[in-house]
Structures are given as C-alpha cells and as structure tokens.
Amino acid sequence: MGLSGAGAGTLAGHKGVASQKDMANAIRMLAMDAVAKAKSGHSGMPMGMADVATVLFGQVMRYDAADAAWPNRDRFVLSAGHGSMLIYALAYLTGYEGIGIEDLKSFRQLGSKTAGHPEFGHAPGVETTTGPLGQGIANAVGMALGERLLNARLGGALIDHHTYVIAGDGCLMEGVSHEAISLAGHLGLGKLIVLWDDNRITIDGKTDLSVSDDQIARFKASGWNTLSVDGHDHDAIKAALETARADSSKPWLIACRTIIGYGAPTKAGTSTAHGALTDAAEIQGTREKLGWTAAPFEIPGPILDAWRAAGKRGAVLNAAWKAELAKAGPEAAQALASPAGAGREKAVAEAIREAKAAFAADTAKRATRVWSQLVLERLLPVLPELMGGSADLTGSNGTKTKHHTKVVARGDFSGNYIHYGVREHGMAAAMNGLALHGGLIPYGGTFLVFSDYCRPSIRLSALMRLRVIYVFTHDSIGVGEDGPTHQPVEHLASLRAMPNLNVLRPADGVETAECWEIAITSTTRPSVLALTRDGVPNVRDGAAENRSARGAYVLRAAEGGKRDVTLIATGSEVGIAIEAAERLSKDGVRAAVVSMPSFELFRAQPDGYRFEVLGDAPRAAIEAGVAQGWHEWLRQSDRFVGMSDFGASAPAGELYRHFGITAERVAETARALVKD
Numbered sequence: 149m150g151l152s153g154a155g156a157g158t159l160a161g162h163k164g165v166a167s168q169k170d171m172a173n174a175i176r177m178l179a180m181d182a183v184a185k186a187k188s189g190h191s192g193m194p195m196g197m198a199d200v201a202t203v204l205f206g207q208v209m210r211y212d213a214a215d216a217a218w219p220n221r222d223r224f225v226l227s228a229g230h231g232s233m234l235i236y237a238l239a240y241l242t243g244y245e246g247i248g249i250e251d252l253k254s255f256r257q258l259g260s261k262t263a264g265h266p267e268f269g270h271a272p273g274v275e276t277t278t279g280p281l282g283q284g285i286a287n288a289v290g291m292a293l294g295e296r297l298l299n300a301r302l303g304g305a306l307i308d309h310h311t312y313v314i315a316g317d318g319c320l321m322e323g324v325s326h327e328a329i330s331l332a333g334h335l336g337l338g339k340l341i342v343l344w345d346d347n348r349i350t351i352d353g354k355t356d357l358s359v360s361d362d363q364i365a366r367f368k369a370s371g372w373n374t375l376s377v378d379g380h381d382h383d384a385i386k387a388a389l390e391t392a393r394a395d396s397s398k399p400w401l402i403a404c405r406t407i408i409g410y411g412a413p414t415k416a417g418t419s420t421a422h423g424a425l426t427d428a429a430e431i432q433g434t435r436e437k438l439g440w441t442a443a444p445f446e447i448p449g450p451i452l453d454a455w456r457a458a459g460k461r462g463a464v465l466n467a468a469w470k471a472e473l474a475k476a477g478p479e480a481a482q483a484l485a486s487p488a489g490a491g492r493e494k495a496v497a498e499a500i501r502e503a504k505a506a507f508a509a510d511t512a513k514r515a516t517r518v519w520s521q522l523v524l525e526r527l528l529p530v531l532p533e534l535m536g537g538s539a540d541l542t543g544s545n546g547t548k549t550k551h552h553t554k555v556v557a558r559g560d561f562s563g564n565y566i567h568y569g570v571r572e573h574g575m576a577a578a579m580n581g582l583a584l585h586g587g588l589i590p591y592g593g594t595f596l597v598f599s600d601y602c603r604p605s606i607r608l609s610a611l612m613r614l615r616v617i618y619v620f621t622h623d624s625i626g627v628g629e630d631g632p633t634h635q636p637v638e639h640l641a642s643l644r645a646m647p648n649l650n651v652l653r654p655a656d657g658v659e660t661a662e663c664w665e666i667a668i669t670s671t672t673r674p675s676v677l678a679l680t681r682d683g684v685p686n687v688r689d690g691a692a693e694n695r696s697a698r699g700a701y702v703l704r705a706a707e708g709g710k711r712d713v714t715l716i717a718t719g720s721e722v723g724i725a726i727e728a729a730e731r732l733s734k735d736g737v738r739a740a741v742v743s744m745p746s747f748e749l750f751r752a753q754p755d756g757y758r759f760e761v762l763g764d765a766p767r768a769a770i771e772a773g774v775a776q777g778w779h780e781w782l783r784q785s786d787r788f789v790g791m792s793d794f795g796a797s798a799p800a801g802e803l804y805r806h807f808g809i810t811a812e813r814v815a816e817t818a819r820a821l822v823k824d
C-alpha cells in the first residue's frame with residue numbers, strides 16, 4: 149500500500165490539504181513512474197486526461213471502491229486502452245481492493261494485474277478489456293443499453309446509473325465508433341457520457357495528417373448532445389459533467405481539449421509523448437514543472453487521503469441500494485444474479501429436454517436456423533434474461549420469436565428484442581457490453597459470412613470469457629443464388645482458430661437444441677451457432693443426454709460394430725454422410741458416421757473417448773468449407789470432401805453437385821480409401 153498520513157513524503161509548499169491539481173498530478177506521476185520502470189507503455193494519455201479523470205472519479209462518478217461489483221455503480225470505460233496506467237492509478241488511489249502500489253510497480257510484467265492494456269478480470273475497476281481502439285466506446289453503448297433494459301425491468305431504485313467513456317482521437321476514427329455512436333443516438337441512451345480526449349495527437353503526429361472531421365457536428369448529426377471544455381480546467385469539467393448528468397434525453401459528447409503528456413517539459417503536446425516517456429531528464433523536468441517532490445511511486449499522505457475519501461463517496465449510496473434490493477425481494481435478486489440466469493439451470497435443462505423429444509418426433513425437414521428459432525420459442529419463457537437481436541436479418545436469422553412482442557425502442561426499454569440495424573460490428577461490441585453489464589444473456593444474428601464484420605469483437609468476447617451467443621445463419625454454399633459474396637467458405641476454420649470460442653454447427657433439430665444448451669451453460673465462453681439456410685433431414689434421436697456436448701459422437705455405428713471406414717461430418721453435411729454410408733452399405737462397405745458439432749468440445753474429451761469415436765479405420769471428413777483445421781482429426785492417408793475455393797451463384801443443390809459435396813462423391817472417396 150502507499151504512504152498515508154504522517155511520515156509520508158510531502159510536496160514542497162504543501163499546506164496539508166490536497167488540491168484537485170495535486171490529485172491529478174498523483175495520477176500523472178504514477179503513470180510516468182510505472183511506464184518508466186516498465187520501460188514501455190503510454191505516458192501521454194494518462195498525463196493529459198488526469199484532470200478530467202480527477203473530477204470524474206473525485207467528485208462526480210458514483211462508485212464504491214470497496215465493492216467493485218455493485219450492480220448499480222456507474223460504469224467507466226477507458227476506450228483509449230493504451231492509457232491503461234490511468235485506470236490502474238485511479239484504482240490504486242481510490243483504494244479498490246486487490247490493487248496495491250506493488251501492482252503498479254509490476255506494470256506490464258508477466259502475471260501482474262496491471263497488463264499493458266486494461267484486461268477485464270485482472271485489475272479491479274476495469275469494466276472491459278480495451279486496447280483495440282473503438283471497441284471500448286462500442287462496449288459502453290452496450291452497457292448503457294443494458295442499464296436502460298434493467299432499469300425498465302427492475303425500476304430506478306435498483307438500476308439507474310451512468311456510463312462514462314474516455315475515448316481518444318483514435319477511437320473516434322475507427323469505423324466501429326460510427327456504428328456505436330449511431331446506435332446510441334438512435335436509442336437515445338442519455339446516460340452515456342463520452343469524454344473525448346481532444347489532444348489532436350496520434351502516433352504518427354498531429355491528427356490533421358489524417359482526419360478533418362468536425363466531431364461535434366458528427367455527434368450532433370447522430371443525435372447526441374455536445375459540449376466542449378478546457379480539459380485542464382477542473383471547474384469547467386465539473387460543470388460540463390453536471391450539465392450532462394442533468395439531461396438524459398440524448399447521449400453526451402464532452403470534447404475535452406487537452407495537452408498530451410501534460411507537464412513534460414519538452415515532449416508535452418507532441419506525438420513523442422504518446423508512448424513511453426523514459427528519458428531521465430524529461431522525467432525529472434516533469435517533476436519540477438509540476439512541483440512534485442515525492443519519490444517515485446510515493447503519494448504524499450494528504451493526497452492519498454483525499455483520493456481514498458473519494459473512493460468511499462459511494463459507500464452510503466451502495467448501502468442504501470442494498471436495502472432497496474432486500475426490500476425488492478427474491479425476483480429482483482434473481483434478475484441480478486451472476487452469471488445472468490443463475491438459478492434457472494433446471495428449467496433450461498427441462499425445456500431443452502422437451503424440445504429434443506418433440507423435435508425427434510417431428511419428421512419435417514427444416515433448416516437449422518428454423519430449429520434454432522423453435523428452440524428459442526421454448527427458452528424465452530424460462531430464461532427471460534435472453535436478450536435477442538439481429539443486424540437487420542431478423543427473419544433470415546430466426547432470432548425473433550412469438551415471445552418477442554415488444555422491440556427495444558428509444559424511450560421504451562421494456563422490450564426483449566433489439567434491431568441493431570446494419571451494424572454487425574457495433575452489434576457484437578454492444579453485446580459484449582450487455583454481457584459485461586450483467587443481468588442479461590445477449591444473442592444476435594447475421595449471416596456467417598459477415599462474422600468477419602464482427603470478428604474484432606468476437607475476439608474480445610472470447611478473451612474476456614463472456615457468454616455472448618452469435619447466431620450465424622446461411623453457413624455454407626447452401627446460401628445458393630446470392631453467390632460467393634454471401635457464401636462462407638473459410639469462416640468456420642477461421643472462427644475455430646480463435647481460443648475460447650465454441651463453434652457449434654448442429655446437424656438437425658435435436659443437435660440445435662443441444663447446441664443452444666451448450667451456449668447457455670458455457671458461462672465463461674462465447675458461442676457461435678452456425679446454422680443452415682435450407683432444410684436438413686432429422687438424423688438424431690431425442691435421447692436425454694446432450695451428445696453434442698462431447699463435441700463429436702458416433703451417430704451411426706457400422707454394421708456389426710466393425711468399421712471399414714469412418715465418415716466425419718458437421719451440420720448440413722451429416723445428412724450427406726449418412727446417405728453415403730447407406731450407399732456403401734449396399735456395396736458391403738461398413739461405414740460409421742461421426743457427427744462433430746464442435747471441434748473445441750471434442751478436443752477437450754479424454755484420449756480414450758476420442759480414439760473410440762474416430763476409430764482406426766480410414767477416415768473421410770465432409771464439410772462445405774475449407775479443409776484447414778480438419779487435419780487435427782485426419783491422418784495423411786485420410787480424405788477431406790469440401791471446398792477449396794470460393795463458391796458461386798446458383799441454386800444450392802446445383803452448387804453442392806458442382807463442388808462435389810454429395811453422397812455419391814463421399815461414397816466414392818470412401819471406397820477408394822478402403823481399397824488403398
């Protein structure tokens with residue numbers, strides 16, 4: 149812990165009462181010292197925004213450093229994540245549990261809480277992982293939306309808070325910021341306040357090298373309120389924040405004109421200050437300029453005391469909130485349970501079990517996207533935390549059910565379905581924010597081919613271990629006439645390459661129900677449901693056990709239990725594999741069919757189970773995508789039937805024949821394997 153009270157270092161001329169400037173300088177010094185010690189990082193942004201952060205955390209924001217998880221706390225997102233020392237300095241100074249001065253000294257070192265960029269779940273007070281510019285502001289839109297949704301469900305006594313963002317020039321240049329700003333303006337998320345670090349500097353130099361946007365006009369045009377302040381004038385910052393807090397009709401942009409690296413004698417205001425200030429003379433010069441006499445990593449007692457007092461400002465509010473929660477009763481507590489939906493496991497399992505039994509008995513040939521919709525019909529009533537949506541493909545994705553009678557709209561957040569608009573990236577980032585906020589399980593749809601538009605945010609769902617469910621339909625050349633622009637080919641492979649992501653490709657209605665169960669019960673992992681456009685045959689019985697949860701299983705055993713060949717397939721190709729096995733059987737070739745809805749879950753099975761499923765016989769894998777990744781399950785002599793180039797525009801059945809993904813071709817491949 150830092151120095152406090154008597155014996156602490158004192159500032160030259162210090163009268164024993166910390167001023168706002170002293171408090172801001174404490175942030176500057178900690179940021180500078182930590183970056184200098186690590187010999188890497190970003191000094192300039194925390195030094196430039198220290199005054200804004202001091203007013204926000206010192207006087208305005210409602211949080212309780214003793215209870216980082218208080219559900220009604222104001223959220224703070226450092227979208228300009230490279231300035232991570234700002235958030236670490238604030239967490240330490242305000243007295244969050246679980247972060248001490250030693251953690252600041254180990255900034256950017258292996259195993260420390262103070263990673264190079266803020267990582268959710270590492271240091272307290274970090275509400276989301278940031279660093280990829282633009283993601284934070286888009287996450288914050290999701291958080292602000294989550295706040296309104298829970299406010300509508302639980303009432304203002306339990307959920308009524310602001311979401312603050314510090315965003316830099318870089319965040320505002322990123323494309324995802326457009327989608328996020330536009331969505332927030334459309335929905336009128338008036339409790340979202342973005343503090344733009346308007347320092348007019350990026351890495352390459354001055355912003356006028358690359359951007360001339362009138363940001364104020366841009367935000368206004370998107371339906372935001374705006375203000376501009378001197379980002380080093382504490383009174384002006386406070387007044388702006390109070391104005392913004394008092395009017396929740398629209399989201400707010402507060403442009404804070406700042407000097408990057410404020411206090412550094414020769415580097416302030418230049419792009420050199422963006423990165424690590426490590427030069428000893430510059431660091432000494434900054435100390436002198438700011439009148440800071442304490443040693444590195446030492447915060448004079450009165451200043452630390454003032455910060456610690458700020459960290460306790462919210463304790464009374466938190467205690468009052470807890471009393472409200474107790475009064476509100478068990479349903480409110482359930483709605484705020486963590487993870488969202490905790491306590492509903494039995495009801496979900498029962499709904500899935502019933503769905504499977506009904507689907508197995510249903511002989512209709514349906515697309516898995518339709519089965520998915522039918523699963524949702526059954527899940528919504530038992531899991532009201534599910535918050536649906538689509539990026540303008542609602543009908544195609546099957547994401548909306550008869551239980552979605554009200555859509556989320558400006559001024560009325562009591563609905564349970566979000567029209568994200570044609571904003572795939574913004575949707576994915578907002579879903580991360582919804583999941584981070586708590587109380588909701590977001591799922592959202594688009595075509596699998598446009599998962600590329602979501603990818604940076606999917607990666608962060610996976611990295612943050614968030615339960616976000618991506619409903620990606622039209623998952624192969626089966627898209628048909630829309631052609632190669634709309635036909636995913638490499639997408640399953642590229643998503644499977646991502647750590648901590650379930651990529652689930654169910655074969656029929658029963659597997660679709662099982663995959664939804666996997667997605668909901670995977671509380672520390674996002675899931676992708678890859679679903680077909682067209683009808684698939686029913687291939688599964690409705691056995692109670694979730695067979696998809698093992699990743700792969702023998703769907704059709706070879707005659708007499710002895711295999712000549714193993715056919716492995718996913719999704720719509722499982723039906724093809726079964727048809728091929730039947731053809732082979734007529735020729736006396738005994739084929740087992742393995743359905744493999746998830747590589748990740750199969751990989752996690754014990755060796756014995758995996759050997760048992762895959763067997764010793766020659767193998768052929770069938771998937772209407774590229775072969776990449778399949779060699780984990782195939783040996784050199786085995787074969788892959790799939791795609792090796794982009795698709796084409798034609799009716800789906802014709803395309804399958806054209807690209808040779810047919811039962812005939814699979815049987816032929818298997819026969820050749822058996823002969824070899």
Ligand SMILES: Cc1ncc(C[n+]2csc(CCOP(=O)(O)OP(=O)(O)O)c2C)c(N)n1
Pocket residue numbers: 192193228230279280281282315316317318319322345347349350351408422
């Ligand atoms: C998506 C993405 N692209 C590039 C980077 C690398 N990068 C980190 S900071 C930065 C410049 C950001 O400029 P600004 O937001 O003005 O921050 P400041 O220079 O004021 O600290 C860049 C390009 C990144 N972190 N994320």
